[in-house]
Structures are given as C-alpha cells and as structure tokens.
Amino acid sequence: MGTDYSAGLYLRLSRDDDKLGESASISTQRRMLAAYAKEHGYLVYAEYVDDGYSGTSFDRPGFQRMIRDIESKKINMVITKDLSRLGRDYITAGQYTELYFPSKGVRYIAVNDGYDSDSPYNDLAPFQHVINEMYARDASKKIRSALQSKIAAGCFIGNFAPYGYQKDPENKNHLLVDPSTAQVVQYIFQQAELGFRPADIARELNRRGVPCPALHRCQTHPGLDAANYSRRLEWTPSTIGKMLRNICYLGHMAQGKTSKLSFKAHATIEKPREDWVVVEHTHEPLVSREAFDLAGQRMASRTKRPAGGFHNIFSGIAKCADCGHNMSITSAHGVYRLACGAYKLRGTAGCTNHFIDYETLCRLVLEQLRKQLQLTDEQRHALLNRAMELPGRADGGRTDKRAATLKRRTAELDRVIEQLYEDNLSGKIGDERFQRLLARYEAEQKGAEAELQQIQERAEAGSPADQRDCSTLLAQWENPEALTPDLLYRLVDRVEISQGRYETGPDGRRVKRQQIKIIYRFSSAN
Template identity: 50%
Template sequence: MSPEYQAGLYMRLSRDDGAGESASISTQRKMLRSYAKEHGFVVYGEYVDDGFSGTSFQRPAWERLISDIEAKRVNLVITKDLSRLGRDYILTGQFTEIYFPAKKVRYIAINDGYDSDSPLNDIAPFKNIVNEMYARDTSKKIRSAFQTKIREGAFIGNFAPYGYQKDPVNKNHLVIDPITAPIVREIFERADRGESPSTIADALNQRQVLTPAMYRCIRHPYLQPAEPSGRKGWTSGTICKMLKNAVYLGHVVQGKTSKLSFKSNITLSHPKEEWVVVKHMHEPLISQDVFERIKRRSVPRKNLRETDFINAFSGIAVCGDCKRNMSVTGKKGKPRSYRLVCGGYKQYGTKKCTSHSIDYDLLYETVLKEIKDLLDLTKQEKEEIKRKLRQSESIKKETFEERSAAPLKKRNREISRIIGQLYEDKVNQRISEERFYEMLASLEKEQKEITAGLRSLTERNAEREPGEQVQTCQGEELFKEISGERKLTRDFIGKFIEKIEICQSREDVHEGKCRRCQTIRIYFRTNGPSQEE
C-alpha cells in the first residue's frame, strides 16, 4: 500500500477524439480505477472533462484538479495517456516538466508508460509533439469540413438566430421558432412604420419581452447570461443588428469571423465582402421589400437630445452629385432651424464633394406641394380612393399574429407526419428503440411549443380587436397628411417617394436681377423624376 499518495484520476474526451469505446469516459474510468487499486493508491477524487478539447487547459474539471493540488489535497495525477492531459505540447510540457515537479506531484500516463518517478521518460516530449500534430491535423480536417458545409448553405452555428431554432431532424437547417418569430416580425413591422430602434426597444422592455441572450439561456439552462454592461433589456443596438440581418430573408450568412489558430481563442472579424451568403435556405420571416425599405430609410438610433426634431427625409434625401445621404445640421443663432447638407462634404470636405445644402423647411414645403399637386383630386375621386383603401385594409386586416400562425400550423402538420413515419420505422426496425424515443421526445417538445405559440398569438389577436376601428381609418389619415392637417413623416414620404436629389445651388440673372436657384429632383415610386427649381 502507498497511503502517502492521494490520487486524482483525470479523464478527458472531446468531440475531436471521437466517441469510440477505447476513448470513452467510462473506459478511462475503469482503467484508472483498476490501476489505482492494483498499485494501492488512495483515490481522492475523479475529474472528468467530457466534451473539452485538449488544445486548451481552460476546462472546469482540470481547474478543479489544479485547485486541489494547490491545496495539497492531491499529490498524484493519473491519466489514460499523455493526450488526455492535453494536446498542446508546450503547455503539456510545462505541466509535466515544471509545474508537477515544483508541486511535488507525481504524474502517471498508463498507456504511454510515463511515470515522473521513473528516469526513463525522455520520449515524453516527442509524444507531446505527436499529440499536438494529431490535434492540428484534426483541426484542419474539421475546418475544411465546415467550409464545405458553409458553401453549401448548411447552418453550423452553435445556436440558431433569434426567431429560428435548429431543425430536430437536421441540425444544419433552420426552422421558425413559434415563440420568438412573432417578435421578430413585430420589430420589422414597427421599423417599417418608421419607429426608431430605441422606440421599438422601449416597447419590448415595457412588455418584458426576453432579449435574445436571455431567451437563449432559458432554452439552454447550462448557459449563463453575460451582460457586462449590466443591462438585461432590449437596446437600440440589438434592434439595429436584427434589422440588418439577412437571415430573416431566408438566407444563411456565415464566415463573419474565424479563430486565429486551433490553439487560440482569439477571434478575427472578416470584411463584409468575404462573408459567405447562401440564399433561400430556410423559410423567411419578412419580405425583401420590407427589408429594403427599412435599409433605405436608415432609421437613426436616436433623435436629437436637445429637441424633439425628427428628420423626415432621413435615407431619402441624397446629394445630386456624390449620391451620399444628406445629413441634418443646425443654423447658427437659430436654435430650432435646420438645413440638410451633403454627407460627403460634411465629413471629407471638398475632396469628395461641394457644399450642397438646402433649408429643411424649404424642402419640406416643396415636397408637400409636389405631393399635393400630384394628388389634387376631386371629392368624388378621393371618396373612391378611400373606398379602395378600406377594401385593401380589410384584406390587410390579417395581422402579423395571423400571418405568424400559418407557418406554425404548417410545421405542426409536418411534425405529425414525421411522428407517424417514426412509428412505422420503429415497427420495421429501421431505427433503434432508443433513437425512436429520443426523436419522439424532441418532436413532441416542439409541438408543445408550437401549441403554446398559437395560443399566445390567438390571445394577442383578440386583444387587438378593440382597435380595429383605428386600423380602418388609414385612408382618412393619408388624406389628412396630404391636406396639411398633420406633419409629413418619414413613413409617409417613403410611401410616395423613392429618393430626392439635392443639387448644388447657383446664381441666375433674370431681368437684370440676380437670384439663387437650386434644382430638386423627386423620384416618385410610380413615375420618373419630378424636377423643381
């Protein structure tokens, strides 16, 4: 017996090592226990890192073992072989050659015949190098396989984007999440109506809707929410990222980042032109038109702090020469007066453009007059348009809750069909009973989530019914805006106008008098440009 030794039995298995019987945790445990019993070592504890790579020593069980060594509770470490300790030959060598001897800890790797108490250990450094070469080769193969999957449009992320979940039948395919998909659609619909990201975030926070990070932690209890800023609510930054994410168009966008090397946790970001985009790989949550409208509008994250001023021409008014967006600036000595200036000139000076600018109120009145002239209709024509708008709105009465329900019902039918097929496969012994119950549990769990989602959508739709009268008055609201009873909004302008080009002002001499003129080109959505001087 060797009572002076308190042994720590360390076991590790990563996905890269495979799940074969020879490397499994259970096999390692039997081997280590048998070895300790045979040699009379007292086992202080067992330390298991299942699913952790050997290229990093940031593993929970390993860190616990080191703590016990520091506390002098363990003075003998036993592993199946040197590769279980680690596959980074530099760090592994530091532990075997420096750390363990300094702490008076004996180390034994059974299959490699390594015992730190034996003088015949010269081959150990070479075995550590071979172990790292194996890890390096495995890393290259895995990376190559991932690149192939990425090019094919297979989703390889650890977690599905908010609004989706991984298909239980195919983990590389995304399906709509019945719980969060309605929230995503609501965010895009609010942005399409002209609401700013901060306003949308405030509305979600008031309803205590879980953020993507918090929802992910609920779906995966082993995760801990990381909120370094201390904020656990929705922010305008989160909303902006979602509004720019093409995954909601049904596209898979990957290759945004990569690891520096297989031994490093440093992540490198790649420019947008290097991203891999594979279109139409799953069911979209929003239409291309809505996505483009929101993108074109370039809704700002927040309004000016000092005033309640909102630029109705944001993302619509552009410079007639360099085509950059016109940005808002104040007038000296006039606190509530604004003008639009060329973004290129404002940021880069004459290197990019000239000093295009226009008085904001002048542009506002000009555009309003053009729209009124375009819609200078008789009373009978207005009533006819209102009638058609009401008809159109009654068709659009299908709320986003109802539109969200359609794919959920479709998925529910698919699951019922898959479950029926599973039973048939089980009876015909095409799948094992263990696999059958595993897939059945997953599908039934998804069906329960869909049922809960449909119930929630029905309740929310019922709550909207009292506001139905407001919905049917959009035609009247449209004419109120045109007639000047309400201010022009970004949303209203976007319905009529594609873009507005502001050209450089010039001086003309007319009848002996010098006057300043400026060309404004208004591109309506249904016609060519309208030109105003």
C-alpha cells in the first residue's frame, strides 16, 4: 500500500535551467510532486531543495541531506520531476538508481519520464541518463564558448571583483574602483615602493585591523564563509606578494589562467603565463606603471635582510657606474662599505676594485637632497594652497561620480527588491531562493547607503588640513635631519658610483676623488 511509504520530494534547479522558464521552476516542481504524492496516497516526510546547483555534481546540500535521511531510514521513497533533476552525470545517476536506492530499499519515481523502480519496464532509463549528460555537456560547451568570447573582449567574468575594485552595477563584466579598499591597495604599493617587505606590510595592516581580502569579501557578500577563502583570516606576505604582481592594478585584465580537465570535474590546472589572455586598459588603474615596476624592484631587492641587524638602505639603488651591477655591502671592524658586486663575485674578471664608505655616501646623498628640496616662496605658497583644497577637488571628480553611482544603485535596488517580492508571491521564485536573494540585495543596499553617508559627511566637514601642520611638514621635508628609507626611495631612482682615485693635496695628505651621480625620480637636473 502507498501509505507504507515515507516519501522525500527532491527538487533541483540550476542556472542553466532558468531559460526553461516556469516549467522548470522550483515552485512548479513542488506543486507537481505534491499533487502526485497526494494522488497516490504517499506520505511526504520532507522536501529537499537545491536551487541554483548544477546536475553534473552530486555534492549538493539538499541532495546530501536526503541521503542522510535515507541512511537514517527516515524515508524509503524518492520522487523527482524527471531523471535529470536527480543528476546529469549518467555514471553517478545510474549508480544511485541501479545500485544505491535498491540496496537501501528505496523506491525511486521520476514522474515526467514515467520511471518507477518498482516497474519492470525501465529499460530506457540508462539511455535517458546518457541523454541528460549529453545535454549538460552541450550546455557546458556553449557556456565555455561564451566565456572565451568575453575574456577575449576584456570583460571581467569572475564571481568576485579583485580587491580594490567592485563590479559595475550597470555592467557586471566591468570593474569600478572601490573607494573603501582602493586606498589600501595604493598604500601597499607605496610601502613596497619605499622598500618595505611583504611581511612588514602585512604585519602593519594586521596591526591596524584592516580586513584582509577574504574577510572583506565575506563582509560585503552575506552568506559567505571566510574559512572557505582563507585559513589564517589575516594579511599574509603571500597575499601582499600576489597583489604586487597583479597587473589588474595597472588597469589591465589577465584571465584564462586555469582550465578544467572535464566539465564534470571541479579540479583545475594552472596554465603557463604565456597562455593567459591579457587585454590592456579595460578599467581604471590604481597605480602607475612606474610605481608598479618600482615596487616590484624594491620587493625583489629586499627579500632578505643582512645578519646582525644592519639594514642597507641603498640596496637595489646603489649601482656600479662602470659595469651596472649593484653595489654590495662589506664590513671590517664595524665599518661598512659598498663595493662593486661584480668584483666581489668574479674579481678583476668582473670589474675593478672600487668602493665607498657607507656613512660617507649617506652624508653626500643627504646634502644633495637638501639642495633639491629647497622651495621658493612661490612654490611653498602654491603647495600650501593645494593642501587646503577640499578632498573632492583633488580626485578628478571621482568622489562625485561615486556618489552619483551609489544613488542610482540604491534606487535600482529598491525596484529589484520590490520585484523580488512580487515574483515570490506569484510563485516564480521559491521561498529559499527568495530569502537568499533578499538578504544579498538588502546587504548591498545597506552598504551603499552607508558609503554614501560617509561621502556626504566628508563633503560637509570640508578638508581637515591645518595650514600650520602643513607648514611644519613642508619644513621637515625641506631640511631633513637624516637620510631615511622613506626619503631615499621616494626621491632617488639610483646612485651610480665610479672608480675612485687618490691624489696628494697641498698639505701632502692623500685625498680620495670619486664621482657620485644621483639619478632622481623627478625631472630636476641630476
């Protein structure tokens, strides 16, 4: 008798099925299966819903919950709309229908396909499983082809925008600058430019309590579990290093970095860099090419610090004027010198034996920087006026554009949420999917309103700059007391050191003559 059965109704809808419209919706499946169970007198124990999950994988929350209930003997019947709802992998689907369900005493019914495991007339079921997989394979090819076309056109196809950016509300394949995280990206490049190691940068960001990319993603996308994206849930040297090498921050799009072995497999393989698809100038850059290259050079030259606590601030900057190699640090009796690296490595076969006292070089470079940093009264006045400008004027109108975008998006989200309620009431969207989408859109709207409020508050408050503070800061820059890494890395590209020679002075003492050439990062004369 039918009342001996405790039935589970399994409902599934993937994104590929959306184009089938109402005929495949969760609400339609629910009405059909409930009516079928009632008509045949089957007691329904529970519904198991997977909304938005592909049939090529059986690792679905609703399906796995149903399997647990079968193992616990809570249900002994499974009813689906058709065989494809169970799955589109013909091997695994066949294992469930031909082996697993019979071994557990579970009767399986696929209503539209006329499949009933208790019936002797199921010979076509294996072929139906094959047809379902062929459908999934064909759909996968079409999706892959469409994605490849988008990649070639420079359209962003990722699920989440890179840290520092956000998806354009009007075009999800285009990236816009995210003001809340773009400043962090620029800070990272500035610190790397100044010679700080990725470990140093990560440590400072963690000390400040800045959320790492994984945490930020989960904060802006409710429902995501940060543990699925990061083990340590903090900034790491590896994360900083990847960002410093990411050409996305130059405004270029690099995609197609991985490929799948099969449309049924989740595993991916890394593709060589030369096979990546790179399209330049697809979105607004966060750093200049000069800053990007210099940050990479500084990072590479500071992967290790010398033993004993001594830090050579000229590492990667001091060059041999004759052979171009880096000047390398040497020490004797506590006195540090910079010597030609090629000579240290290969002797006279590499270069000549020329060197310079480290403290002497620091003093000479500092003296020259002081001369370069002297400002005229006119220049000083212009800089102070610029520092007192309102924040929105210095960013090329980016803040105003961002505010306009946020206003448009909040209005659009009002309409989206209203339509969402209507679709739920009409049965076009199931309750579970409705709740998930509603939470996502309301969280996005709340974040947009909060950011808009911050922009308005900053605009009303005006510039926080104080002219006396700016004057003090300018004075410190014009007459620095010491040669710091910050000062050196911001202003100097490299220092070329030539072979020295000794001459006898009028007093009979030997004097060393050596040419030092400073190449600055600005257009002033060397």
